[in-house]
Amino acid sequence: MDKEYNPNNIEANIQKYWDDNNSFVCKLDNPSEKFYCLSMFPYPSGKLHIGHVRNYTIGDVIARSNRMLGKNVFQPMGWDSFGLPAENAAIANDIHPSEWTRNNIIHMKSQLKRLGYAYDWSKEISTSDPDYYKWEQWFFLKLLKKKLVYKKLSEVNWDPVDKTVLANEQVIDGKGWRSGANIERREIAQWFLKITDYAESLLDDINQLSDWPSSVKMMQKNWIGKSQGALVKFPISSSSDSKYFIETYTTRLDTICGVTFLAVSPSHEIVKNTNNLSDNVVKFIEKCNSLKISEETLSTITKEGVDTGIRVINPITKKEIPVWVANYVLSDYGTGSVMSVPAHDTRDNEFAKKYNLPTKKVIKSDTDDAFTEKGILINSGEYDNMDYTTATNAILESLKKQNLGMQKINYRLRDWGISRQRYWGCPIPVFYHNDGSVYPVPDEDLPVKLPEDIDFNLDGNPLDNHPTWKYIKCPYTGKDAIRETDTFDTFFESSWYYLRFLSSDSKKEIFNHNKNHWLPVDQYIGGIEHAILHLLYARFFHKLFRDEGIIDSDEPFSSLLSQGMVLKDGHKMSKSKGNTIDPDDIVKKYGADTIRLFIMFSAPPEQNLEWSDQAIEGSYKFLKRLWILTHKIINMKEVVTNDSSDSNSINIKLHMTIKKVSNDIFKRNNFNTAIASIMEFFNDLSKYSQSNNINRELLLSGITTIVKMLSPITPHITQELWFQLGFKTNLMDVSWPEVDEEIINESRKEIVVQVNGKLRGKISIESNQSEDEIKSMVESNSNIRKYIDGCEIINVIYVKDRLINYVIQNEK
RNA sequence: GGCGAAGUGGUGGAAUUGGUAUACACGGCAGAUUCAAAACCUGCUCCUUCGGGUUGAGGGUUCGAGUCCCUCCUUCGCUACCA
Numbered sequence: 001m002d003k004e005y006n007p008n009n010i011e012a013n014i015q016k017y018w019d020d021n022n023s024f025v026c027k028l029d030n031p032s033e034k035f036y037c038l039s040m041f042p043y044p045s046g047k048l049h050i051g052h053v054r055n056y057t058i059g060d061v062i063a064r065s066n067r068m069l070g071k072n073v074f075q076p077m078g079w080d081s082f083g084l085p086a087e088n089a090a091i092a093n094d095i096h097p098s099e100w101t102r103n104n105i106i107h108m109k110s111q112l113k114r115l116g117y118a119y120d121w122s123k124e125i126s127t128s129d130p131d132y133y134k135w136e137q138w139f140f141l142k143l144l145k146k147k148l149v150y151k152k153l154s155e156v157n158w159d160p161v162d163k164t165v166l167a168n169e170q171v172i173d174g175k176g177w178r179s180g181a182n183i184e185r186r187e188i189a190q191w192f193l194k195i196t197d198y199a200e201s202l203l204d205d206i207n208q209l210s211d212w213p214s215s216v217k218m219m220q221k222n223w224i225g226k227s228q229g230a231l232v233k234f235p236i237s238s239s240s241d242s243k244y245f246i247e248t249y250t251t252r253l254d255t256i257c258g259v260t261f262l263a264v265s266p267s268h269e270i271v272k273n274t275n276n277l278s279d280n281v282v283k284f285i286e287k288c289n290s291l292k293i294s295e296e297t298l299s300t301i302t303k304e305g306v307d308t309g310i311r312v313i314n315p316i317t318k319k320e321i322p323v324w325v326a327n328y329v330l331s332d333y334g335t336g337s338v339m340s341v342p343a344h345d346t347r348d349n350e351f352a353k354k355y356n357l358p359t360k361k362v363i364k365s366d367t368d369d370a371f372t373e374k375g376i377l378i379n380s381g382e383y384d385n386m387d388y389t390t391a392t393n394a395i396l397e398s399l400k401k402q403n404l405g406m407q408k409i410n411y412r413l414r415d416w417g418i419s420r421q422r423y424w425g426c427p428i429p430v431f432y433h434n435d436g437s438v439y440p441v442p443d444e445d446l447p448v449k450l451p452e453d454i455d456f457n458l459d460g461n462p463l464d465n466h467p468t469w470k471y472i473k474c475p476y477t478g479k480d481a482i483r484e485t486d487t488f489d490t491f492f493e494s495s496w497y498y499l500r501f502l503s504s505d506s507k508k509e510i511f512n513h514n515k516n517h518w519l520p521v522d523q524y525i526g527g528i529e530h531a532i533l534h535l536l537y538a539r540f541f542h543k544l545f546r547d548e549g550i551i552d553s554d555e556p557f558s559s560l561l562s563q564g565m566v567l568k569d570g571h572k573m574s575k576s577k578g579n580t581i582d583p584d585d586i587v588k589k590y591g592a593d594t595i596r597l598f599i600m601f602s603a604p605p606e607q608n609l610e611w612s613d614q615a616i617e618g619s620y621k622f623l624k625r626l627w628i629l630t631h632k633i634i635n636m637k638e639v640v641t642n643d644s645s646d647s648n649s650i651n652i653k654l655h656m657t658i659k660k661v662s663n664d665i666f667k668r669n670n671f672n673t674a675i676a677s678i679m680e681f682f683n684d685l686s687k688y689s690q691s692n693n694i695n696r697e698l699l700l701s702g703i704t705t706i707v708k709m710l711s712p713i714t715p716h717i718t719q720e721l722w723f724q725l726g727f728k729t730n731l732m733d734v735s736w737p738e739v740d741e742e743i744i745n746e747s748r749k750e751i752v753v754q755v756n757g758k759l760r761g762k763i764s765i766e767s768n769q770s771e772d773e774i775k776s777m778v779e780s781n782s783n784i785r786k787y788i789d790g791c792e793i794i795n796v797i798y799v800k801d802r803l804i805n806y807v808i809q810n811e812k
Numbered sequence: 813g814g815c816g817a818a819g820u821g822g823u824g825g826a827a828u829u830g831g832u833a834u835a836c837a838c839g840g841c842a843g844a845u846u847c848a849a850a851a852c853c854u855g856c857u858c859c860u861u862c863g864g865g866u867u868g869a870g871g872g873u874u875c876g877a878g879u880c881c882c883u884c885c886u887u888c889g890c891u892a893c894c895a
Contacts, residue, residue, distance in 0.1 A: 293893080
């Protein structure tokens, strides 16, 4: 037995013990209560970063502690292994994406093992593995059959020099990151998934997610963005043909008489289809086309626009108004055009002021700024004096009669564009005949595998450039055909991996229906940055699988924990800032238990965590003290039994600590305060061990309880100490300690005495003393009397086991 | 721009349901130990005119506000092709 705490030896031995005993393998058909604990699988970028360590430590602590409650815990791990960085590495380092990815996985897996995470590696999956993406292709074809997939033109960032489509993050200040060329927007035909068909159910079922953070639910609700409004047609006045009009969507039909112009997006049909636009307008549209396709960019630029010269008729007032093209109008929200009411919309107001467009007030208010609330109508002819609802209904009636409007529920959510013009992704399993008609690859020909021999030195999509891969014979007709060369968005793979973990070995089916009771996932843990996209897509896929009869539940994740980021000096760690921390260095120096303890102790999981090289020493020091005290207790030969009051208060503290730690871990996910209470009790126990009257049994019971409660957090040192305390079992399978509530209830309580809300003293009371008894104790206490004497007591507020507050007048 | 968070000592943070603000740590200071140092151990550590004051700023509700409400400031995440 080592005298000193030597984490590297201990951790290697304990990890070998776990390996030898297959400690992490989950028998999925075991009948005891299941607990599916899932941490978001990583993109194999090369090395684990500290954010991974945080994510996975939180998940592992939850998995291990629930196992101690007797649950059958399944905690798998895998790799989100398709994606852009592999292609970048291929170009930069002349290494094949599959090789780069494979190497990264090998390295990162060894790092995860070194950190002691209890993953069931027998169920490991890699999304770039054809065994995985085969099923994704299979499922896509089901959706195609159901007409939940379609193709349409959509804008991308185009790099005219590299002749390639760029991701938003690859466009820096409007220029391609590699070529430096000004990017252009370009429309290309792409595949879309009809997520909007599920908008209503994705919105409704948020109500089922009682154990999700409300912030995440709120963000999803707002992202889906359901609104009740109306479609309104504005006929074009220069055209006598009633077929020509501009359609707008509005939620404020009551303000229609205040519309002073229409604003359309630069890619609106009306702009595309009008031939005689002035140079001015054409130039403006060209300028807009050099902006990248992100909402963020579009909404933060200076608002600009030009008059197109086109005029339309307001269907209610019959007045003619101009049509402007404006850079802030989104082409894919609503109809891509806005009826602008400068008097009652902030953005329209700004724009009108800038270009001296008229403002017409139609809702009664005192302000000259944009008044955006609902109110009573004015300047609206026959609709004057109506309120919002009455006016909206009346105006809608008039529009309906003219065939120029209808009620409409609109969603901000758009269909999901899943096409990527990239190599390192899952091939979309369709092909085309020469006439452009689309055919699914037959199920028996799946998977459509990526070719290995690929040239990254050519411009454009490497898959499209491959000399032979895309040329095939149609399996139905034998005619010449061409494969789809787009691959899936990588969010596609991560939308269903949680389900595949349960049937990862099956070559016959995507999901074994006998595993249905394992869904939904009981606890999902991952970064807050995934609050919208990944989590919404996974929820969407779950419903698609349900409607395909593959699974039975409505939602994939019953409980969600969104952990915050790890910061250094208040900033996100990044290579460019040079403020990264390599977890390997920390593990080498202090061991896995120390980094796990530090990460769990330094902040609650949902908050950002500030990294500190100094503070980690403290965690190491604590483990050293734990090691030393445990050995001291083990080596105490004499049993000095003494019923001192010290022993009594240690025993009370022991049970109060178990209660608090259990509540913090299982109910609150506040591991930092759980650790703080363990430390507090440890400090008390340590002091007690140095006193004259000690009870060895109590010390043993105290330290054993500490070892158990720390074991999910620092599993190596605790297992080693467990052995040294004389136990032969696997600590992972030992039951969580139990609280003796009676010991806590019978202890004395300290309550606070306040006078007018100010702290004036403290008294110690028995557990069952009445309010009157407490009052007389307070009023006979001379230290407190001096604040009350000679004053009129107006009220006394007593909060059980907490405080008593005297409200007095004529305070001295 | 929109949506969602966060802001408490020198630092990370605690205060769970509106009830003792600063638990538990880090750092610092002093002591003990040592030939000396490291390690370990013990104590102290918000400000103060000693009445009191203090939770990003300013208002409000309440017997009582870090916590609830209003206005504002700063930082962070997401914003549909980073994952």
